[in-house]
Amino acid sequence: DADVTQTPRNRITKTGKRIMLECSQTKGHDRMYWYRQDPGLGLRLIYYSFDVKDINKGEISDGYSVSRQAQAKFSLSLESAIPNQTALYFCATSDPGQYNEQFFGPGTRLTVL
Amino acid sequence: AQSVTQLDSQVPVFEEAPVELRCNYSSSVSVYLFWYVQYPNQGLQLLLKYLSGSTLVKGINGFEAEFNKSQTSFHLRKPSVHISDTAEYFCAVSGRGSQGNLIFGKGTKLSVKP
Numbered sequence: 001d002a003d004v005t006q007t008p009r010n011r012i013t014k015t016g017k018r019i020m021l022e023c024s025q026t027k028g029h030d031r032m033y034w035y036r037q038d039p040g041l042g043l044r045l046i047y048y049s050f051d052v053k054d055i056n057k058g059e060i061s062d063g064y065s066v067s068r069q070a071q072a073k074f075s076l077s078l079e080s081a082i083p084n085q086t087a088l089y090f091c092a093t094s095d096p097g098q099y100n101e102q103f104f105g106p107g108t109r110l111t112v113l
Numbered sequence: 114a115q116s117v118t119q120l121d122s123q124v125p126v127f128e129e130a131p132v133e134l135r136c137n138y139s140s141s142v143s144v145y146l147f148w149y150v151q152y153p154n155q156g157l158q159l160l161l162k163y164l165s166g167s168t169l170v171k172g173i174n175g176f177e178a179e180f181n182k183s184q185t186s187f188h189l190r191k192p193s194v195h196i197s198d199t200a201e202y203f204c205a206v207s208g209r210g211s212q213g214n215l216i217f218g219k220g221t222k223l224s225v226k227p
Contacts, residue, residue, distance in 0.1 A: 004156075033214075042218055042220050043157075043217040044217075090156060090157065099162070099164050100145055100215060101147065101162060103159075104156040104157040104158070105156055106155065107156050
């Protein structure tokens, strides 16, 4: 089984809809991250969490919110989706004792019409 | 703060030819350096990492990278590529003692042609 899983893998939604992307991990890592990938822009950090009580904004947090329900679960919400949020979204985890190496989920492809 | 520049957005190469994907970084502190690979329709997986010690780092699938502190570079090389190496490659940097965030370059698409 995969160590970092994301659901759904693909999602098409309409402008203005609320949508939640979910991430679960079995690696036992405290740190979790959400990124978005756009062609030619690489990965940009949306939010990160160093433990259940610690949530931090990343480079591009506007229009997004997150919830850390447990050590193993970290959800990303788009309160009112807009077309320029169409992207590939990745969840990642890391262990502070592992030199900041991050482990990635398979990604969620989100299309906002 | 750190930043990463991948100097080539696309690199076409013929099968069995050597390849070098270039990465430069800037940082005011010592760093950890990483190369990740993303195959089509997949997530990112670690190719190799530089933490300390030997500046030549070997990774999976025959790739290697050399850390050059004076030139602030971490170029990725493979002496002979295969069709299956077609993918997007990302260089990433993290400051030692930082809060653990990785800063990614914008990626280099490697296309291996028969």
